[in-house]
Amino acid sequence: MPKMTERERLAKIEADQRNLAQEAETVRRGLRAQYGKVATELAVERLSEREFRDVLAQAIRVGGSAALAALKALPAASDDPPARGLPVKTGAAARGKSGATPPPGSEAGGASQATVQP
Helix, strand or coil: CCCCCHHHHHHHHHHHHHHHHHHHHHHHHHHHHHHHHHHCCCCHHHCCHHHHHHHHHHHHHHCHHHHHHHHHCCCCCCCCCCCCCCCCCCCHHHHCCCCCCCCCCCCCCCCCCCCCCC
C-alpha cells in the first residue's frame, strides 16, 4: 500500500472524526431515550416541568453521587402535591388583619382575647 500524503491523511482523519461524532450522537440519543423511558415509570407529574428540568440539570451539574447524598438527607415530601398557582397567605392577611374594622362582638383585635393554654 503506497504511503498516504499529508493531505490524504488529513482527509481520512477528518472523515473519521465526522463518523465518530455521528456515532456518538446516535449513542447519546439512544441513551437519552432509555432514560426517558425510566422517567415514564416515575411520578413526575408531582413536579412542574421547570422543577423537573432544574432537578435533573442540577443533579447532572454536581454529579449523581453528590446529588443523591444531598437529596437523601432531606425529609420526604408529603403525598399531597402543593396547590399550584394559589397565593399563600402570610403576614397580616393570614392573621385576619386587613385593616378593616371588626364587626361588633367579634374578638378580633380586642383586649378580651383569651390565651389558650396547651
